[in-house]
Amino acid sequence: MTRVAVIDEAARAEIAALCWHADLHRLPQAEQRRVSRGERPPVGDDLDFCLTISGVYRCVFSIEEHPGGWCRHLSISICEPNPARPLPSPEAVEVIAGAFGFRGDLTKGVLDGAVWIEGNRAVNVVERLETATRGKPQ
Numbered sequence: 001m002t003r004v005a006v007i008d009e010a011a012r013a014e015i016a017a018l019c020w021h022a023d024l025h026r027l028p029q030a031e032q033r034r035v036s037r038g039e040r041p042p043v044g045d046d047l048d049f050c051l052t053i054s055g056v057y058r059c060v061f062s063i064e065e066h067p068g069g070w071c072r073h074l075s076i077s078i079c080e081p082n083p084a085r086p087l088p089s090p091e092a093v094e095v096i097a098g099a100f101g102f103r104g105d106l107t108k109g110v111l112d113g114a115v116w117i118e119g120n121r122a123v124n125v126v127e128r129l130e131t132a133t134r135g136k137p138q
Contacts, residue, residue, distance in 0.1 A: 003078065005092040006054045007099045014051050015099055018061050021048055022072075027064045044075065052079060057088055057096060063129060070129040071113065074100050077122035086120055093123050102127050 027043065034040040043049045044060040051059050060075040076088050076096055088096070093115075094106050102125055106115055113127035
């Protein structure tokens with residue numbers, strides 16, 4: 001069964017609000033180190049950095065400082081995964097990431113950043129942040 005990612009105007013408004021929040025609450029490297037040491041909860045535990053799309057896809061979005069500069073980080077998982085297909089499809093990731101303003105063709109790996117699978121439960125997309133976008137979707 002294919003899961004559909006519907007990005008209607010309400011979803012776009014939620015995405016814009018989430019991106020705005022992430023831009024106002026950026027995570028410097030020092031905070032990320034605190035997360036890795038267990039001194040602070042991960043961003044995904046803070047509902048202000050999360051939203052659900054189409055009742056199916058859980059999205060966590062943050063803006064993080066990395067050695068190469070500030071990056072946009074989107075993690076997409078399925079709220080109730082099917083053990084046979086626990087990850088969002090490449091097409092759903094492409095649609096959702098596009099709605100968040102990520103550029104490039106994620107299905108072909110053409111991106112100024114990286115895409116990876118985390119623990120067979122989430123697809124992560126990281127892209128360098130250009131000052132002009134300020135973290136907001138395009």
